[in-house]
Amino acid sequence: MKTHLGLTTFFLFAILLSAAPALAYIDPGTGSFLVQGLIAAVVGTGVAIKMFWGRIKAALTGSKPVDDDDDE
Amino acid sequence: MTNKALPSSFRDPSGFLFRQDDRLFRQVNQVYAEDYRLLMESGLYEKLIEKGLLIPHREVDIQPPRPDGAFKVLEPELIPFISYPYEWSFSQLQDAALTTLRIQKMALKRGLTLKDASAYNVQFHQGRPLLIDTLSFTAYREDTPWVAYRQFCQHFLAPLALMAHKDVRLGSLLRTGIDGVPLDLASTLLPKRTRLNPGLLMHIHAHAASQKKHQDRRKSAKDTKVSRNAMTGILDSLHGCIRKLAWQPAGTEWGAYYSDTNYSDAALSRKRELVAALLEKTDAETAWDLGANNGFFSRVASDRGLFTVASDIDPVAVEKNWREVKEKGEQKILPLLMDLTNPSPGLGWDHAERTSFLARGPAGVVFALALIHHLAISNNVPLPLLAAFFSRAGRWLIIEFVPKGDSQVDRLLATREDVFPEYTQEGFEAAFGSKFEIVSAEEIEGSKRTLYLLRKRD
Numbered sequence: 001m002k003t004h005l006g007l008t009t010f011f012l013f014a015i016l017l018s019a020a021p022a023l024a025y026i027d028p029g030t031g032s033f034l035v036q037g038l039i040a041a042v043v044g045t046g047v048a049i050k051m052f053w054g055r056i057k058a059a060l061t062g063s064k065p066v067d068d069d070d071d072e
Numbered sequence: 073m074t075n076k077a078l079p080s081s082f083r084d085p086s087g088f089l090f091r092q093d094d095r096l097f098r099q100v101n102q103v104y105a106e107d108y109r110l111l112m113e114s115g116l117y118e119k120l121i122e123k124g125l126l127i128p129h130r131e132v133d134i135q136p137p138r139p140d141g142a143f144k145v146l147e148p149e150l151i152p153f154i155s156y157p158y159e160w161s162f163s164q165l166q167d168a169a170l171t172t173l174r175i176q177k178m179a180l181k182r183g184l185t186l187k188d189a190s191a192y193n194v195q196f197h198q199g200r201p202l203l204i205d206t207l208s209f210t211a212y213r214e215d216t217p218w219v220a221y222r223q224f225c226q227h228f229l230a231p232l233a234l235m236a237h238k239d240v241r242l243g244s245l246l247r248t249g250i251d252g253v254p255l256d257l258a259s260t261l262l263p264k265r266t267r268l269n270p271g272l273l274m275h276i277h278a279h280a281a282s283q284k285k286h287q288d289r290r291k292s293a294k295d296t297k298v299s300r301n302a303m304t305g306i307l308d309s310l311h312g313c314i315r316k317l318a319w320q321p322a323g324t325e326w327g328a329y330y331s332d333t334n335y336s337d338a339a340l341s342r343k344r345e346l347v348a349a350l351l352e353k354t355d356a357e358t359a360w361d362l363g364a365n366n367g368f369f370s371r372v373a374s375d376r377g378l379f380t381v382a383s384d385i386d387p388v389a390v391e392k393n394w395r396e397v398k399e400k401g402e403q404k405i406l407p408l409l410m411d412l413t414n415p416s417p418g419l420g421w422d423h424a425e426r427t428s429f430l431a432r433g434p435a436g437v438v439f440a441l442a443l444i445h446h447l448a449i450s451n452n453v454p455l456p457l458l459a460a461f462f463s464r465a466g467r468w469l470i471i472e473f474v475p476k477g478d479s480q481v482d483r484l485l486a487t488r489e490d491v492f493p494e495y496t497q498e499g500f501e502a503a504f505g506s507k508f509e510i511v512s513a514e515e516i517e518g519s520k521r522t523l524y525l526l527r528k529r530d
Binding site: 024025026027028029030031032033034035036037038039040041042043044045046047048051 | 084085187222286289308
């Protein structure tokens with residue numbers, strides 16, 4: 001798990017440095033981009049609260065924060 | 073050696089598919105090299121393969137067909153039958169949508185993102201939806217919105233919402249537009265009450281309004297920021313919204329067909345044994361069960377290891393069939409929505425991006441059980457034209473002739489003039505005999521019907 005996280009961090013860092021050009025070959029649409037900004041404001045707060053609450057719960061119960069992704 | 077780029081593979085400059093000597097390959101271009109390395113080295117490829125979410129491939133050492141700008145050549149695992157979203161039942165499209173979102177979340181965790189979210193990039197393989205476009209991933213840049221958001225909503229959310237909230241037949245809109253259902257159209261067609269559904273309000277109604285407002289593209293979207301957390305929130309919101317969309321299969325003409333026909337349980341199981349015995353006489357490795365209903369007879373083939381396409385005109389029957397596939401974890405059967413009187417045509421650019429139904433054949437064996445009277449009488453197709461169609465569909469044909477005097481045929485003729493003097497057993501044998509050799513003809517006990525095994529003439 002630790003190695004995995006380390007690897008991911010390494011790649012994220014590598015991407016930020018290299019800033020490879022993303023091949024956006026489809027038109028994302030101006031309206032579609034802008035509405036994501038609005039939706040982000042609505043749902044992003046929810047995710048932040050969920051994560052924060054997860055950490056508090058984990059701290060109180062002494063367990064690890066639950067990762068709700070199903071790919072592990 | 074001949075190689076030919078697939079006509080569906082031209083939009084993305086990252087690479088393209090080509091056939092060479094009956095094998096399928098994918099050329100990856102230099103422009104995609106960094107993204108490809110990231111996919112392979114970030115652990116994402118491995119994880120997606122482990123979860124059965126991406127088509128596996130191997131790198132091969134053959135000459136790329138367009139060497140200028142080529143980076144690598146891959147050989148992906150073959151999918152036995154390519155199907156299209158307008159041929160899927162409600163839950164098939166829903167499962168494909170949820171799979172796409174799951175992949176995008178897994179990609180994000182590893183520093184990548186889907187640069188497209190086309191429903192055509194998902195195929196059903198071994199009973200499960202998976203992504204077939206290895207070149208769909210690109211490096212994720214922090215705080216950028218999802219490039220494929222519009223496409224995802226058009227290809228998945230809009231048709232699913234229309235099918236669930238308005239009419240399941242609206243899934244056929246995917247056949248009209250090559251890039252999904254336009255969101256303004258979906259927003260207009262959806263009932264007003266869907267504006268009270270937060271997911272549909274945001275991702276369809278507000279999304280459509282925003283597209284309309286900015287269609288002149290005067291405002292730049294370049295500065296739009298969506299944090300990683302917010303992106304996760306958007307994906308979770310789409311996931312929840314799609315998962316909650318529901319459609320209950322009931323109420324069509326064919327939904328309860330087998331509990332509603334003149335076949336008793338015993339007669340059905342005898343017919344099944346007869347079909348199995350005829351199938352044993354063929355050397356077929358693939359089957360198309362046309363007019364398959366819920367796949368009762370398709371399973372005669374798929375349970376014997378033949379890859380089987382089970383097509384039906386009725387969305388209820390196809391939905392029930394798909395649910396059974398999932399419940400039993402069946403790998404050899406693909407339920408498909410298909411109106412044989414108007415089967416899927418060649419669509420898209422140059423009529424070639426999406427292949428017609430028949431062009432995806434021929435099958436080793438075709439089943440046409442309790443079908444021909446619908447085509448011949450309800451749709452007025454003369455027997456010689458039916459014989460010609462079936463001879464293009466498969467090398468072997470197991471076909472049930474349902475004569476006049478049978479209760480089902482009489483029902484079809486009850487409300488109309490009988491303009492079918494040729495529709496007789498002799499007429500059938502003459503028409504099909506010109507295209508096929510009659511290998512055997514078995515009367516079905518307790519009915520006036522005959523089950524034929526036919527082999528296509530060379």
